[in-house]
Amino acid sequence: MREGSLEAPIRHPLDWKSADFYDEAKLDAEMRRVFDICHTCRRCFNLCDSFPRLFDLVDESKSGELDTVASADFKSVVDACTLCDMCFMTKCPYVPPHEFNIDFPHLILRYRAVEAKKKGVSFADRELAETDRNGKWATLIAGAANWATRRGSPLRGIEEKIAGLDENAQLPKYASRTLEVEAAAAPPARNEAGPAKGRKAVLYATCYGDYNDTSIGMAALAVLAKNGVETKVVNPHCCGMPKLEQGLIDEVAEAARKVAEAFAPYINDGYDIVAPVPSCALMLKFEWPLILPEDESVKRLAKSTFDLSEYVVDIARKEGLAEGMAPIDGGVAFHVSCHSRAQNIGQKGAELLALIPQADVTVVERCSGHGGAWGYKKGNFETAMKVGKPAARQIQGAGKKHVVSECPLAGLHIEQEIETLGGEAPEPQLVGHPIVLMARAYGVTGV
Numbered sequence: 001m002r003e004g005s006l007e008a009p010i011r012h013p014l015d016w017k018s019a020d021f022y023d024e025a026k027l028d029a030e031m032r033r034v035f036d037i038c039h040t041c042r043r044c045f046n047l048c049d050s051f052p053r054l055f056d057l058v059d060e061s062k063s064g065e066l067d068t069v070a071s072a073d074f075k076s077v078v079d080a081c082t083l084c085d086m087c088f089m090t091k092c093p094y095v096p097p098h099e100f101n102i103d104f105p106h107l108i109l110r111y112r113a114v115e116a117k118k119k120g121v122s123f124a125d126r127e128l129a130e131t132d133r134n135g136k137w138a139t140l141i142a143g144a145a146n147w148a149t150r151r152g153s154p155l156r157g158i159e160e161k162i163a164g165l166d167e168n169a170q171l172p173k174y175a176s177r178t179l180e181v182e183a184a185a186a187p188p189a190r191n192e193a194g195p196a197k198g199r200k201a202v203l204y205a206t207c208y209g210d211y212n213d214t215s216i217g218m219a220a221l222a223v224l225a226k227n228g229v230e231t232k233v234v235n236p237h238c239c240g241m242p243k244l245e246q247g248l249i250d251e252v253a254e255a256a257r258k259v260a261e262a263f264a265p266y267i268n269d270g271y272d273i274v275a276p277v278p279s280c281a282l283m284l285k286f287e288w289p290l291i292l293p294e295d296e297s298v299k300r301l302a303k304s305t306f307d308l309s310e311y312v313v314d315i316a317r318k319e320g321l322a323e324g325m326a327p328i329d330g331g332v333a334f335h336v337s338c339h340s341r342a343q344n345i346g347q348k349g350a351e352l353l354a355l356i357p358q359a360d361v362t363v364v365e366r367c368s369g370h371g372g373a374w375g376y377k378k379g380n381f382e383t384a385m386k387v388g389k390p391a392a393r394q395i396q397g398a399g400k401k402h403v404v405s406e407c408p409l410a411g412l413h414i415e416q417e418i419e420t421l422g423g424e425a426p427e428p429q430l431v432g433h434p435i436v437l438m439a440r441a442y443g444v445t446g447v
């Protein structure tokens with residue numbers, strides 16, 4: 001059951017292979033139908049910048065109704081959407097099975113798919129969405145890549161002009177070794193008598209976990225090993241979320257087929273698939289089956305996939321966690337990311353943190369404002385900072401030693417938000433994922 005309704009929502013498969021999906025007149029009619037319902041409802045006024053832009057367009061139009069808003073102006077509403085899914089998951093009473101059949105994020109996705117087909121995607125956006133290829137190269141030259149992309153680097157002005165990356169945005173650093181290399185060099189010793197010794201898991205490294213912050217994967221491997229889970233690290237391909245944001249649905253489908261094919265032998269062999277980044281877990285569990293509803297491998301993969309926090313909490317519930325955790329001092333402000341909420345699994349990151357002895361956790365549910373690569377971009381960064389300010393204020397006000405979000409990019413953005421708020425209190429230390437704190441509680445060093 002979802003957060004905002006007593007009735008379980010249904011999400012219809014995306015009809016992206018039909019000619020009607022790309023018919024501009026039909027798309028415009030659907031935008032007007034949905035936007036008119038939203039204008040009358042207005043519940044989502046404070047979720048993001050898309051809805052305020054829509055309502056301003058209507059309020060400032062000649063008739064004060066949607067009929068005098070030009071269709072060309074809808075683009076500004078589309079451009080502000082990060083596809084966070086929060087309107088669908090938490091606010092809208094009109095999602096299917098309601099007869100109004102509102103799926104605002106998928107309507108935005110359709111608009112972007114039509115635009116991508118008609119005009120193509122810019123060179124810079126296309127290149128940025130190649131996270132697998134970029135990560136492979138950048139880890140080979142991590143020192144130079146991190147110097148070139150750090151805030152204040154003399155190259156950031158050029159990067160803003162060429163790649164559209166706002167020069168003030170904090171960009172993720174690259175690791176000098178991928179998670180796969182690091183895990184192979186120092187595999188954590190498995191406790192063969194651990195409570196979850198019957199489990200086998202594949203950790204889907206993901207682009208961020210493989211190329212940017214390997215501490216998340218190393219912490220996950222250590223915690224799972226302590227609990228007896230036999231775990232392998234596999235990273236067949238990017239989940240395609242950066243391409244979904246561009247409306248490149250056929251390329252996302254291709255990624256889904258590749259990853260499902262790579263994981264099928266593991267699933268046949270009894271492995272669970274565990275994704276540490278919520279956006280990637282969301283893709284495997286929910287978006288891919290809506291894009292390829294007839295593909296049996298994709299459907300099987302969706303059923304076998306767990307979000308990392310969900311998996312550890314599942315072990316705690318069913319087998320109990322291995323003993324040996326010590327308290328973490330200073331408390332934790334935990335940001336619930338949108339794509340964790342969109343998985344409809346409850347606050348599994350907070351539940352994971354509560355398993356650490358004497359955990360002192362403050363949960364913050366406000367949007368970070370970031371929305372994946374969207375928040376880095378020139379033209380979006382200022383909006384991302386504006387939308388994320390309330391979350392940053394709540395986290396700063398909590399006065400905890402650590403701050404953590406399951407979404408690593410949201411975490412980085414929140415860190416930058418807190419820095420700009422200033423104030424007397426020391427800034428909380430950013431941690432890549434709740435699993436890192438659990439690994440530290442188990443005494444694991446270097447994460």
Ligand code: SF4
Nearest residue numbers: 048081082084085087
């Ligand atoms: S998906 Fe998120 S960003 Fe997009 S309109 Fe809904 S709430 Fe706003």
Ligand code: SF4
Nearest residue numbers: 038041042043044092
């Ligand atoms: S998405 Fe649903 S809840 Fe949000 S403004 Fe539109 S109709 Fe209302």
